[in-house]
Amino acid sequence: MHEKISALLNQFIEWRTRHINNKQFTLILSLAVGFLAAVAASILHTLIKQIQHLLTVGFDIDGFNWLYLIYPVIGIFLTSLFVRYIVRDNISHGITRILYAISSKKNRLKAHNCWSSVIASAITIGCGGSVGAEAPIVLTGSAIGSNLGRLFKMDNHTLMLLVGCGAAAAIAGIFKAPIAGLVFTLEVLMIDLTMASLLPILIASVTAACFTYIFSSDGVLFDFHVDGTWTLSRVPAYILMGVAGGIISLYFMRTMTACEGVFGKLKNHPYIKLALGGAMLSTLIALFPVLYGEGYHSINILLNGSTPQDWDQILNNSLFYGHSNLLVVYVLLVILTKVFATSATNGGGGCGGTFAPSLFIGAYVGFLFARLWNMYEIGIYVPEKNFVLLGMAAVMAGVMHAPLTGIFLIAEITGGYQMFIPLMIVSICSYLTIIIFEPHSIYGMRLARQGKLITHHTDKAILTLMNIDSVIDKNISHVPEDMDLGALVHAISRSHTTILPVLDEGGKFMGEIDMSKLRHIIFRTELYHHFKVKQLISQPPCVLSVNDPMETVMKNFDQTDAGMLPVLETDGTLRGYVSRSHLYSTYRKMVADMSAE
Numbered sequence: 001m002h003e004k005i006s007a008l009l010n011q012f013i014e015w016r017t018r019h020i021n022n023k024q025f026t027l028i029l030s031l032a033v034g035f036l037a038a039v040a041a042s043i044l045h046t047l048i049k050q051i052q053h054l055l056t057v058g059f060d061i062d063g064f065n066w067l068y069l070i071y072p073v074i075g076i077f078l079t080s081l082f083v084r085y086i087v088r089d090n091i092s093h094g095i096t097r098i099l100y101a102i103s104s105k106k107n108r109l110k111a112h113n114c115w116s117s118v119i120a121s122a123i124t125i126g127c128g129g130s131v132g133a134e135a136p137i138v139l140t141g142s143a144i145g146s147n148l149g150r151l152f153k154m155d156n157h158t159l160m161l162l163v164g165c166g167a168a169a170a171i172a173g174i175f176k177a178p179i180a181g182l183v184f185t186l187e188v189l190m191i192d193l194t195m196a197s198l199l200p201i202l203i204a205s206v207t208a209a210c211f212t213y214i215f216s217s218d219g220v221l222f223d224f225h226v227d228g229t230w231t232l233s234r235v236p237a238y239i240l241m242g243v244a245g246g247i248i249s250l251y252f253m254r255t256m257t258a259c260e261g262v263f264g265k266l267k268n269h270p271y272i273k274l275a276l277g278g279a280m281l282s283t284l285i286a287l288f289p290v291l292y293g294e295g296y297h298s299i300n301i302l303l304n305g306s307t308p309q310d311w312d313q314i315l316n317n318s319l320f321y322g323h324s325n326l327l328v329v330y331v332l333l334v335i336l337t338k339v340f341a342t343s344a345t346n347g348g349g350g351c352g353g354t355f356a357p358s359l360f361i362g363a364y365v366g367f368l369f370a371r372l373w374n375m376y377e378i379g380i381y382v383p384e385k386n387f388v389l390l391g392m393a394a395v396m397a398g399v400m401h402a403p404l405t406g407i408f409l410i411a412e413i414t415g416g417y418q419m420f421i422p423l424m425i426v427s428i429c430s431y432l433t434i435i436i437f438e439p440h441s442i443y444g445m446r447l448a449r450q451g452k453l454i455t456h457h458t459d460k461a462i463l464t465l466m467n468i469d470s471v472i473d474k475n476i477s478h479v480p481e482d483m484d485l486g487a488l489v490h491a492i493s494r495s496h497t498t499i500l501p502v503l504d505e506g507g508k509f510m511g512e513i514d515m516s517k518l519r520h521i522i523f524r525t526e527l528y529h530h531f532k533v534k535q536l537i538s539q540p541p542c543v544l545s546v547n548d549p550m551e552t553v554m555k556n557f558d559q560t561d562a563g564m565l566p567v568l569e570t571d572g573t574l575r576g577y578v579s580r581s582h583l584y585s586t587y588r589k590m591v592a593d594m595s596a597e
Contacts, residue, residue: 009151013152016152022158025154026154026161026200027199027200027203029145029152029154029162029165029200030161030162030165030200030201030203030204030207031203031204032148033144033145033166033169033204034165034172034205034206034207034208035207035208036144036148037137037141037166037169037170037172037173037204038169038207038208038209038211038212038215039215040114040115040118040140040141041137041141041170041173041208041212042211042212042215043118044118044121044133044136044140044174045174047118047119047122048121048125048126050126051123051126052128052293055071055126055128068128068285068286068289069283069286071127071128072127072128072129072278072281072285072292072345073279073281075123075129076124076127076129076274076277076278076345076348076349076350077274077278077349078123078127079120079129079349079350080270080274080348080349083116083349083351084270086116087112087120089110089112091112091113091116091120091136091351092346092351095135095138095139095167095189095353095355095443097139098138098139098167098189099189099443099444108146108150108159109139109142109147110143111143111147113139113140113143114143114144114147115140117136117137117139117140117351118137121351121352121353124350125293125294125352126293128281128292129281129293129345129351130281130284130292130293130295130345130352131294131342131345131352131353131354131357132352132353132355132357132359133174133294133352133353133356134171134174134175134353134355135352136353137174138166138167138170138353140170141165141166141167141169141170141173142163142164142166142170143166145159145163145165145166145204146162146163148162149162149163161197161201162200164189164201165185165200165201167184167185167189168181168182168184168201168204168205169204169205169207169208171184171185171409172204172205172206172208172209173208173209173212174212176212176221176412176413177209177408177409177412178205178206178209179408179412180405180409180412180413181201181205181208182202182205183402183404184402184405185201186201187402188401188402188405188443221296221413222296222303222413222414223300223303223304224303224304224389224415224416225304226386226419227306227383227386228386230418230421230422233380234379234380234422235425236379237378237382238422238425238426238429239426240369241366241369241387241390241394242394242426242427242428242432242433243433244365244369244394245362245365245366245390245391245393245394245397245398245426245430246394246398246429246430246433246434247433248361248362248394248398249358249397249399249430249434250433250438251339252354252357252358252361252395252398252442253399253438253442253445254438255340259339259340259344259347260343260346260347263276263343263346263347263348273347273349274348274349276348277344277345277346277349277350278344280340280341280348281341284340284344285341287319287337288330288333289316290314290318291334291337291341294356295356295360296356298314298360298363299359299360299363299388299392301313302314302363302364302366302367302384302388303363303385303388303414305384305385306385308324308327311367311384312324312327314330314331315327315330318330327371328368328372328375331364331367331368331371332368335361335365338357338360338361338364339361342354342357354399354442358395358396358399359392359395359396361395362391362393362394362395362396363388364391365391366387366388366389366391367384367388369387369391370383370384370386370387371384386422389414389423390419390422390423391426392410393407393410393426393427394426394429394430395430396409396410396427397426397427397428397430398430398431398433398434399434399441399442400441400443401431401440401441401444403424403428403430404427406423406430407423407424407427410423468550468553468567468578470586471579471582471583472567472576472577472578473497473577473578473582474575474576475576476495476497476499476500476501476574476576476577477495477497478502478503479500479501479502479503479533480502480503480504480505480533481502481504481510481533481537482532483533484531484533485531485532485536486529488513488533492513492515497564498514498515498516499512499514499515499563501566501574501577502533502534503573503574506573507573508571508573509543509568509572509573509574510534510537511537511540512537512539512540513536513538514538517536517538518536540562540566541560541565542556542559542560542562543565543568544565544566544567544568545568546569546570553565553583557580557583562580563580564577564578564579564580565577
């Protein structure tokens, strides 16, 4: 059966090659990617809603529900079992994986990513995990694009484009925001994208958005109506809102990094991770039930509230219920604890992204800013609901280092197009604030810590893609310390290099013999039995380590002007030598290849 399918596929590919050119077929595939991403987004949303409804349908709004302590832990546990025994692969940090796949020119995502993240995130979020569904669905969409392209044997450049189409379609599908999907792909994921690539991405985004409307007749994600019109007198408040959003973004990123470090140390102890993450998450949700799941319901409350009674709804189910005077304190505590709830969910074994948490925190930051501004009469009155919208854009722009995405996404998912200029102001101010402290987005920051971040700077990008092991010459003849000069001369005559490393009996590197430094004695045969290798050893100008990044390797060659440098293992044994000429020729070839693409 498999052979028949493979034969039919090959026949179709041959027919397609003769009748449909690559550009036309890429447009067809982008349409298919958009449809499939919309289907995946619809399935994920449906699963999350059904699980949440099933678990919370009988909850009272005026008191504590002890099941909030249980459901999230069950969700994390089931997700971790699913990932460990069925998927058997790491599916966390989906957007970071896509970013590296695109920028490293690999563009290959595993087939299971087409479905595994949907199931894992549905279990996690449906049971109360305080994360977002966006990163998993973006990984799903990109994987659909990658595997569809590989199925039809498209070239590497087209694979990159289809991965981007999948990401754009996923954002467009889950948010019903085609422009945001396009901008997200261009701003966050793509490297050196050409104008010719815009059409397939736009087709995928529009297709996904249209089919999402067909699958779900609901309108925009958040029901929002602008309270008044923006005026120049509120610009100072917009600027300060943007700065506050940038500072909160920094808090979000740094705290997330610290928490990931703690859970990362427990990677070999899954049940301890589950216990720690589950305890943190269930406790926080018990105290602040708005942390349960994605939190979009409470964002809608803030966006549509106009009276104290409306806003007090976010106190439902909590210990703060009935204490309207503590609303500001409650909102502040939610802002501070949301990042811990998100970290605990993912760190404990759950699956989800930081997209929705950044929107959630931004909404609460905007509300808190406006409420304090009005309470203390800092300036002209500002509508709280408008600033909920602006806060979402500010924190998203800061966390993702993507002001355009913040602007267009928030405008599309709320219908708040009248707020474009304020959205621009807060997004730009947030971005300019965060880059002072953190040069990378939350996705790029993870790769930067691993030394795998590919940037727009060609030199640094090439050095990041290069691997020191790929330029090491391991076939270097070596000599012992007690060899006499006569035997050394014979060893030199058989070597293809002018440098011979000297190793002790345990294989440790002791130094090297440089033939250019032995010219005064190498032809005097009467000295052949009077000198030993250990008397002729010289030390190299620099020693490289197998763990050195390529930027350090290149810098050492530039500073020492050496022709060859030894590379040592961590225990001091010799791995091999790196030749300056081979290193530079490899570098030039990779630059040429990247330029050609």
